[in-house]
Amino acid sequence: MASPSAAPATTTAGQGRDLPRFRTATTMIETTLRTAILEGRIAGGTPLRQEDLAARFGTSRMPVREALRQLEAQALVEFLPHRGAVVAEISAADALDVTAVRAALEPVALALSIPHLTATDLDRARDLIADMDSEPDPGRMGELNRRFHMTLYAQAGRPRLLALVEQHLAAADRSLRYQLAALGRAEMSQHEHQALLAAVAERRIADAGALLARHIERAGATLAQFLAERGPRQGTP
Amino acid sequence: MASPSAAPATTTAGQGRDLPRFRTATTMIETTLRTAILEGRIAGGTPLRQEDLAARFGTSRMPVREALRQLEAQALVEFLPHRGAVVAEISAADALDVTAVRAALEPVALALSIPHLTATDLDRARDLIADMDSEPDPGRMGELNRRFHMTLYAQAGRPRLLALVEQHLAAADRSLRYQLAALGRAEMSQHEHQALLAAVAERRIADAGALLARHIERAGATLAQFLAERGPRQGTP
DNA sequence: TGATTGGCTATTGGATCCAATTTAACATCC
DNA sequence: GGATGTTAAATTGGATCCAATAGCCAATCA
Structure with a gap:
């Protein structure tokens, strides 16, 4: 849902534009992903590819990883070692x-x-x-x-x-x-x-x-x- | 409490030695830090310098950062933007x-x-x-x-x-x-x-x-x- | 023909490097 | 002498690069 690509970006890309009310990119990604999951826009079981998310948010993979770790601690996503994160299933x-x-x-x-x-x-x-x-x-x-x-x-x-x-x-x-x-x-x-x-x-x-x-x-x-x-x-x- | 330095480490240092029962360094650091905080060995308000922790665990700063994010979601540490993480205070x-x-x-x-x-x-x-x-x-x-x-x-x-x-x-x-x-x-x-x-x-x-x-x-x-x-x-x- | 094993690819985990921000010290001015 | 503006050091946030692991496909052998 975020502006994809279109940003050659020297180094800290899209930062000034994309997170007006967030202090850090990690916070922005974490908040956006959490609401998307909680509002049901991302179904349980969906794999969350770090590269895709990074591209979608216009950042590198690092803030994505930190955000995913926080969501893991909230039991909203699950980490399969070396296999990536998936949205937690609803059983x-x-x-x-x-x-x-x-x-x-x-x-x-x-x-x-x-x-x-x-x-x-x-x-x-x-x-x-x-x-x-x-x-x-x-x-x-x-x-x-x-x-x-x-x-x-x-x-x-x-x-x-x-x-x-x-x-x-x-x-x-x-x-x-x-x-x-x-x-x-x-x-x-x-x-x-x-x-x-x-x-x-x-x-x-x-x-x-x-x-x-x-x-x-x-x-x-x-x-x-x-x-x-x-x-x-x-x-x- | 972990083996400090003494590891020139080409790339993925200490990995094979230091985490025998952990899948990833992030998991190891997160577990170790959490028990240390919960057992009172690190007092509330103590600043957690990423560089120090990385050196103490023999890794780079990255797994430290991911571990700290997870501990933040557990309300055990607090992130001050651009000022670092501190152990959560007990009020x-x-x-x-x-x-x-x-x-x-x-x-x-x-x-x-x-x-x-x-x-x-x-x-x-x-x-x-x-x-x-x-x-x-x-x-x-x-x-x-x-x-x-x-x-x-x-x-x-x-x-x-x-x-x-x-x-x-x-x-x-x-x-x-x-x-x-x-x-x-x-x-x-x-x-x-x-x-x-x-x-x-x-x-x-x-x-x-x-x-x-x-x-x-x-x-x-x-x-x-x-x-x-x-x-x-x-x-x- | 089927199972096994070898290599290949995609993706994550970790390390290193660079930019931005905060803090603190220092010098200057009132 | 005290307050304030400026500059420099330290530390975090983010980007890029490299290694390791898991999965897949094909080739080979029984």
Whole structure:
């Protein structure tokens, strides 16, 4: 998606043009690749050729390698020694794993956040639910869903906890893309979102936590079943 | 801690000698550095000069850079753009974060694991408690504590969940090193370990989970208080 | 004819080299 | 004498180059 070639480039090519808001090329590549993977634009199992990526980003292979290493630590790509990196596969077992982590972490984040949520936060959450109702594209849908959840947790403090939550929420969304595209039933989730928001607005911490846990586990179970039925997914998106 | 210099090295130096069980130099450096940081042998705030590390490991700067990127994704080191990498600082806020994550994840892992724990697992846990009783060195102590906890969670399945648990358990141990060294009171933890193991052995999942959560939160609170008292730690170990 | 082995190619892993940025010291000016 | 602008050293970020390994294809032999 980045400007390919067309840059003879003496030494530090395209740097000034291509990364206006990034400090380093590594950061730019890492961010771009991560969002591309999480938004489902690169399917699981896709091999990531360093040379191709370098050409696509208009850099050398080195920042690509560093970016891939970071993505590996985030479990988004896998390194086969001397065989290169591939986008991590989404398996049913993985979906259960991610669901378990989400179900454990998100209620905690929510409980910490609820007492400090402002009216503005709640309004924003309400708006996001409305946006989701009128959003047909699954990609945008996942983004909105992620923002809805993160809005509810925003006041939790605990940056590390929130980073973990966001990471696994994104991983779940990546998986859900398949489910949503295939089954096209986000309505149930929407009802659960409504109920969750109501409990949050009334500061019923325990109720909200229980609703959230069930919401996550239901999504995870559906997804795991879906993935198990068609076996490990692979190939073109 | 690795053989320094003494290797003129034509091209791919020390490779055959220095990494017998590692596929690549990057893996070796990453593993070595991570354990060194987690075991407290490199204090928080220590700058990690790429050139020095490369010389110490007998390689060039490149595998060092890749390893540092992976450690950055694990929140063990921090990259200051154009200023290099430093070992991540342990702050009181961080300790609270790690504690919250642990308290959320570990009871889940324990609940998943308990039904499948074998008598061998329980024996091993018992042995580890005994080992901890007679271990004066705080470094070894943390290692034993980590193995005790991980033994209880071993049968949980869910590899991703377990990896996260292990990562944050190690992070907590890294912090605890200071506490243990200064306060030298591991006895209370030991009582809690005994009670926890008893509940686990009797398969009382709910009780065990509650005990574990309180165990973690108590350790975290003590640690946070300890860190807050002396401000952000820094400098020589 | 089929299996095995040898070389060949593509791609990654590592080393070396160059540019850019930050920091610190130093000299100069007010 | 203190503050400030300038310059030089150190260190990182990026590019290019070389070696090593894995996979593939063909040629050879049983």
